[in-house]
Each structure stands twice: as C-alpha cells, then as structure tokens.
Amino acid sequence: xxxxxxxxxxxxxxxxxxxxxxxxxxxxxxxxxxxxxxxxxxxxxxxxxxxxxxxxxxxxxxxxxxxxxxxxxxxxxxxxxxxxxxxxxxxxxxxxxxxxxxxxxxxxxxxxxxxxxxxxxxxxxxxxxxxxxxxxxxxxxxxxxxxxxxxxxxxxxxxxxxxxxxxxxxxxxxxxxxxxxxxxxxxxxxxxxxxxxxxxxxxxxxxxxxxxxxxxxxxxxxxxxxxxxxxxxxxxxxxxxxxxxx
Numbered sequence: 001x002x003x004x005x006x007x008x009x010x011x012x013x014x015x016x017x018x019x020x021x022x023x024x025x026x027x028x029x030x031x032x033x034x035x036x037x038x039x040x041x042x043x044x045x046x047x048x049x050x051x052x053x054x055x056x057x058x059x060x061x062x063x064x065x066x067x068x069x070x071x072x073x074x075x076x077x078x079x080x081x082x083x084x085x086x087x088x089x090x091x092x093x094x095x096x097x098x099x100x101x102x103x104x105x106x107x108x109x110x111x112x113x114x115x116x117x118x119x120x121x122x123x124x125x126x127x128x129x130x131x132x133x134x135x136x137x138x139x140x141x142x143x144x145x146x147x148x149x150x151x152x153x154x155x156x157x158x159x160x161x162x163x164x165x166x167x168x169x170x171x172x173x174x175x176x177x178x179x180x181x182x183x184x185x186x187x188x189x190x191x192x193x194x195x196x197x198x199x200x201x202x203x204x205x206x207x208x209x210x211x212x213x214x215x216x217x218x219x220x221x222x223x224x225x226x227x228x229x230x231x232x233x234x235x236x237x238x239x240x241x242x243x244x245x246x
Contacts, residue, residue, distance in 0.1 A: 028055060031230065083100070100112070133200040136175070159185065208238050
C-alpha cells in the first residue's frame with residue numbers, strides 16, 4: 001500500500017499467505033477459547049469474544065471450528081493459558097513486540113529468546129520497546145466499502161480517531177477501549193469489516209532496505225511458526241520498491 005503503515009504488512013502477509021492454514025486456525029481458535037473462558041460464551045455479551053470470532057471469520061475459519069473453540073472453554077479448556085508479551089530488537093534495531101498465549105511460561109520464554117538470538121535480534125525487558133507503540137483498535141475495510149470521504153465520515157461518526165485510505169482499502173483506528181463500540185457503529189454504516197482487532201501502532205518507525213527487510217522477515221517468520229506465539233508486530237518502514245521485492 002502506497003503511503004500505508006507498512007509495519008502492518010508483516011501481519012497482513014502472514015495472515016493471508018500462511019502455507020500452514022491449520023496453524024493460523026489453531027491460534028485464532030485458542031484466542032476464542034480463552035476469550036470465552038474469561039467472560040460470557042455468548043459473543044453478543046462478551047466484546048473480546050465477539051472480536052475474536054470476527055477476526056476468525058475474516059480469516060475464513062469455518063463456523064464449526066469457531067463453535068468448537070467456544071465449547072472447549074465450557075469444558076474447562078483455556079484455564080492453563082497465560083498471556084505474555086515479549087519485547088526486543090530485531091536486525092537493524094527494529095522494535096519487535098511478541099504476543100504469546102502459553103501453558104508453559106519457561107518453554108515459551110526460552111524459545112522466544114533463542115529465536116531472537118538466532119536471527120540477529122535481542123530480547124529485552126518488558127517496556128524496552130513498548131514506549132514506541134500505542135495500543136489501538138484497528139478496523140480494516142476494502143475499497144469496496146466506499147470512497148475515502150464516505151469512510152472518513154462514517155469513522156468519525158462512529159467515534160474513531162484516525163483513518164488511512166489508499167486504493168487498496170481503509171484502515172480505521174480508535175482507542176483500544178472503544179473498539180467494540182466503534183466496530184459495531186462502522187458495521188451498521190459500512191457493513192462487515194475485513195478485519196477488527198487490537199494492535200500495537202508504532203509512534204516511531206525504522207527505515208529498512210531490502211537486505212534489512214529479508215533479515216527481519218526471517219525473524220518474524222521464525223517467531224510466528226511457534227504455536228505459542230499469537231502475533232508479532234514491528235515498527236519497520238520500507239518503500240514500495242523494497243516491499244515489491246520481498
């Protein structure tokens with residue numbers, strides 16, 4: 001996306017092109033189970049679960065898989081999972097946030113630390129890079145949802161803070177605590193979104209060339225291949241020419 005926040009492209013690329021689809025389904029299912037366990041099993045009464053189900057649907061997770069994940073929470077599964085955030089630096093000093101959901105904190109910490117060191121990065125303390133990001137709600141629409149003005153008006157009316165529009169689509173940001181309300185209002189105005197989730201939005205970025213991007217992608221791919229890792233976010237910036245060569 002020209003002019004788009006390219007730090008998000010890693011997530012987009014993996015989410016859309018992951019060869020092992022079942023791994024993605026497993027991670028989304030885990031989030032659904034934990035969300036249902038922490039609140040009401042009815043998505044209409046549980047904002048976190050509703051967002052988890054919405055994100056699963058946007059990634060083509062079948063309804064029976066979603067229903068099964070919710071039922072698991074009622075059967076006692078999900079108790080053992082702990083949510084942990086790791087922070088560190090990748091190649092060329094790129095900031096990296098790793099969100100994990102694990103039943104073995106020691107195993108996951110060891111794997112994450114090893115993956116960073118093997119791929120030119122360094123795992124830091126909690127807070128070591130977090131100050132370079134803001135927690136935000138993100139709602140994505142394709143260009144078919146409307147032109148930039150239409151989407152902007154709907155977003156502001158819904159209580160959003162910012163909109164990034166390009167020929168590829170629209171990315172709408174809001175306060176993390178407002179995501180459920182904003183996404184509901186947007187759905188009423190624009191229809192079903194392409195994606196709705198909480199993200200870490202960089203406030204500063206690090207510019208990378210092709211070599212730097214390739215090194216960073218190796219780190220991100222290695223992290224995302226681990227079953228305990230739910231999401232990886234970085235603050236890289238790269239021009240369209242570099243992105244096209246990946």
